[in-house]
Amino acid sequence: MGLLEGKKALIFGVANDKSIAWATAEAYRKEGADVALAYANEAVAKRVIPLGESIGASLILPCDVRSDEDIATLFAKIKDAWGGIDILVHSVAFANKDELKGSFLNTTREGFAMAMDISAYSLIAMAKEAAPLMEGRNGSIIAMTYYGSTKVFPNYNVMGVAKAALEASVRYLAEAMGPEGTRVNAISAGPLRTLASAGVGGFNQIAGFVAGKAPLRRNISQEEVAGAAVYLASPLSSGVTGEVHFVDSGYNIIGM
Numbered sequence: 001m002g003l004l005e006g007k008k009a010l011i012f013g014v015a016n017d018k019s020i021a022w023a024t025a026e027a028y029r030k031e032g033a034d035v036a037l038a039y040a041n042e043a044v045a046k047r048v049i050p051l052g053e054s055i056g057a058s059l060i061l062p063c064d065v066r067s068d069e070d071i072a073t074l075f076a077k078i079k080d081a082w083g084g085i086d087i088l089v090h091s092v093a094f095a096n097k098d099e100l101k102g103s104f105l106n107t108t109r110e111g112f113a114m115a116m117d118i119s120a121y122s123l124i125a126m127a128k129e130a131a132p133l134m135e136g137r138n139g140s141i142i143a144m145t146y147y148g149s150t151k152v153f154p155n156y157n158v159m160g161v162a163k164a165a166l167e168a169s170v171r172y173l174a175e176a177m178g179p180e181g182t183r184v185n186a187i188s189a190g191p192l193r194t195l196a197s198a199g200v201g202g203f204n205q206i207a208g209f210v211a212g213k214a215p216l217r218r219n220i221s222q223e224e225v226a227g228a229a230v231y232l233a234s235p236l237s238s239g240v241t242g243e244v245h246f247v248d249s250g251y252n253i254i255g256m
């Protein structure tokens with residue numbers, strides 16, 4: 001029997017087969033969960049729908065996380081289909097390319113607001129809709145973050161600020177949802193080649209540096225993040241909430 005047998009998992013953030021959310025969806029299906037995928041827009045639909053169908057996803061639905069209406073509609077559909085959910089994965093981030101290169105001093109008001117809205121506030125908006133659907137089910141919410149929340153990486157800029165807000169939101173949500181038995185955690189993944197990371201200037205330089213310095217002397221894979229996402233969704237982590245769990249070959253422990 002799989003670790004997630006009988007669980008209902010709603011996953012945001014599949015754009016293609018390199019997405020962390022995709023590796024997570026595959027791993028959840030292998031562990032016996034029913035999976036629903038929420039995708040950003042029509043541009044990604046043509047990739048997400050066949051992927052979802054290939055693993056027998058129960059639902060594959062659009063949701064632009066900038067829109068409260070989209071989020072409410074999506075959760076209403078999930079409620080109709082499933083009645084409740086056990087697992088919610090937030091694997092969503094966005095900043096304009098211009099904000100992800102050069103000096104942090106050039107961060108614009110609009111760029112800051114957009115990165116914070118899509119990459120951090122959306123977790124709160126989702127959690128609010130998920131709360132009644134997760135009540136009494138020992139639910140688990142998992143967000144994807146990066147070490148740029150805490151340390152300065154070249155070009156990561158406003159996304160580092162958004163990840164700091166995301167991680168703080170994980171802690172506040174863990175406190176707010178804990179009394180109902182819902183846990184909220186984040187996974188801090190090492191650099192991975194995806195659509196999102198392609199937008200960060202000099203990504204190869206960061207990945208190369210990590211591979212040289214991390215205790216494991218290599219970068220991680222999407223599947224390794226998915227493994228941690230299985231653990232955090234499963235009863236094996238029943239006593240864990242409000243945590244940021246690193247899956248980064250140990251890079252974050254290195255001083256020099």
Ligand SMILES: NC(=O)c1ccc[n+]([C@@H]2O[C@H](COP(=O)([O-])OP(=O)(O)OC[C@H]3O[C@@H](n4cnc5c(N)ncnc54)[C@H](O)[C@@H]3O)[C@@H](O)[C@H]2O)c1
Pocket residue numbers: 012013014015016018019020021039040041044063064065066090091092093094118144145146147188189190191192193194195196197
């Ligand atoms: N790739 C890395 O190196 C890395 C490292 C640590 C953390 N992360 C985080 O992992 C998460 C997933 O990123 P990824 O690397 O798998 O890349 P990805 O591009 O595959 O995933 C990002 C997802 O965000 C979605 N998205 C963007 N704007 C949206 C909107 N308005 N509404 C709904 N969805 C929207 C995209 O459609 C995409 O599916 C992100 O939070 C990212 O910051 C990535």
